[in-house]
Amino acid sequence: MDNEQKTACSRCKNDMPMDTLKHAHDGVIKKECPEYIKIYKELREKITSFRLLPHEKIPSETELCRQYGVSRYTIQRALQLLVAEGLIIRQQGKASYVRELARFGGEEGEKQVLHLGCLNQPEILLTQFACRFARRVEEKTAGALHVEVHHSSELGDGSEEIMALSRGELDLFCGALDWLALLNPVYAVVSFPFLFRDIDHLMSFVRSAMVTDIRKRFVLEHGICVLAANWYRPSRVLLSRSPVFSPRDWQGLSIGIPNIPLFRDMWTYLGMTPEPVSFGERHSAFDARRIEATDVNWDIIISEQLYECVSFVTCMNHSFSRACVAMSERCFRSLRPDMQHAVKQAAEDVGSEYSQHLFSSFENEKKQMLAKGMHLISTNMGEARQLMTKFFYRESRKHCWPENLYRYIQSL
Incomplete structure (x- = not known):
């Protein structure tokens, strides 16, 4: 195109190929x-x-x-x-x-830095995979994009980072999907306790048209694009000082949980006393006798050495928490299409690797806990499931969730 003959319009001063556009500003004569x-x-x-x-x-x-x-x-x-x-x-x-992509990722030496907020400490598995995501983005874009990971709540707690993401002040966030419920409570549904039968049931809902529509509306209403939410985890477990076999055993116990309204309301409804505890503070909260129980993911128990504080792990298949990589829509739209694809692909690829790692190490972690002197209790908590059905309908009316949501999920 550089060798084509060009002309400049005397008014707009724009150079254009002569065979593309002829000017006569009494009316512009355009050639196809x-x-x-x-x-x-x-x-x-x-x-x-x-x-x-x-x-x-x-x-x-x-x-x-x-x-x-x-x-x-x-x-x-x-x-x-x-x-x-x-x-x-x-x-x-x-x-x-x-x-x-590496051959046209940007000019030599050109690099754009994106900032990713992560709540956990460096030794926590989720933080390690957030760093893997950062490296994968750099690889897929031949260094044109560099993701700086800010771990240990360096940029604020979960609510602060989510709000910054929504305002476009933070580029990326890697953490539990539950944090998005601060902006739209319907996101809490995917980790709602005693709602899904197993991980396959949850996956069928995540892939449904209803969830696709929720994610699209979330972009429009809150300016956050969920790049990948396939960071699945085994069901959360209840850690406690004393054994828990049924809801009667946890009545009145103080439970350390993230400061997420649904979590607080849920455990209160089930008869426990919620105590907001930040990531990385569970160990000290147990030591100070602030809490008697906590609800966590499997991989947290070993990495935070919680086996030093409690003796009992109750496996009740109650909540399949997921992590996600979310991005400011403003930041996402500022990238070229090839860069957008690279970032999304990196998030999905690493999410699959994260889930595979967690589920493959599941049995080994059980053995480690037993070796540490912990006692594993398995129970189906049928009584709690009945209570949670009533609680679900109460929350559904409170947050104006779709009327058929519960029946829709149970039919999958």
């Missing part, structure tokens, strides 16, 4: 966009939207001539523009291929 420009734009859109993938072969000149009904010279001009932009590789006498 040249065919090679149309073809270039269409192929470019297919590449940047990943309908044509890296290493995929571009149709031959002959095929493109037949497809668009134009001359070989026109096709060659369109392809030359794609080569000049670094989107494809052309080899004389051979096929043309889409370049890897």
Whole structure:
């Protein structure tokens, strides 16, 4: 395009190809966009939207001539523009291929820094996988994007980081999906206690059209895009100083939980006394006798050495908490389509790796806990499930959830 003859309009001073636009400002006389420009734009859109993938072969000149009904010279001009932009590789006498993202991730040395908030300490598995996500983004974008991980609530507690994300003041957040319920209580449904039969039941709901619609509306209403919510975990467990076999055993016990309204209301409804405890403070809260129980994920028990504080682990298959990677929609939209794809793909890939790691290490962690002197109790908590059904309908009316939500979930 650099070799084309150009002219400049005396009013708007814009340089334009002479065969594209003629000016007569009593009325602008426009000539139809040249065919090679149309073809270039269409192929470019297919590449940047990943309908044509890296290493995929571009149709031959002959095929493109037949497809668009134009001359070989026109096709060659369109392809030359794609080569000049670094989107494809052309080899004389051979096929043309889409370049890897790494080859067109940005100019040499160019780097954009994104900031990711993470609530847990470095030794916690979720933080480690957040760092893996950061590395994966850098790999997929050939260093054009660098994700700086701020762990240990460096940028604030969960509510502060979620609000900053919604305002566009924070780029990324990696943490429990439950935190999104601060902006829209319907997000609490996916970790609602005693609602899902097992992890497969939860997955079927997450993949449903209803959840897809919830995520779309969340972008519009709160400016947060959930890049990946496939960071599944085994069911949470109840840790306690004394054994718990039924709801009667936990009546009046103080329980340390994150400062999430639904969690507080739920455990209060079940007869416990909630005590807000931040991440990393559970151990000290037990030592200070502030709490007698806590509700946690499996991987937290070993990493936070909670086996030093309590002796009993009650496995009641009650809450399948998920983590997620969420991004400020403003930040996401500021990225090129190829960068958007790379960030989403990195979040989904690492999410799958995170879940696989947790579920594969599940039995080994049980053995470690037994070796530490802990007692594992398994119970189905049928009485608690009945109570939670009533609590679900109460919360549903309170937050105006879809009327058929409970029946919809149970039918899956």
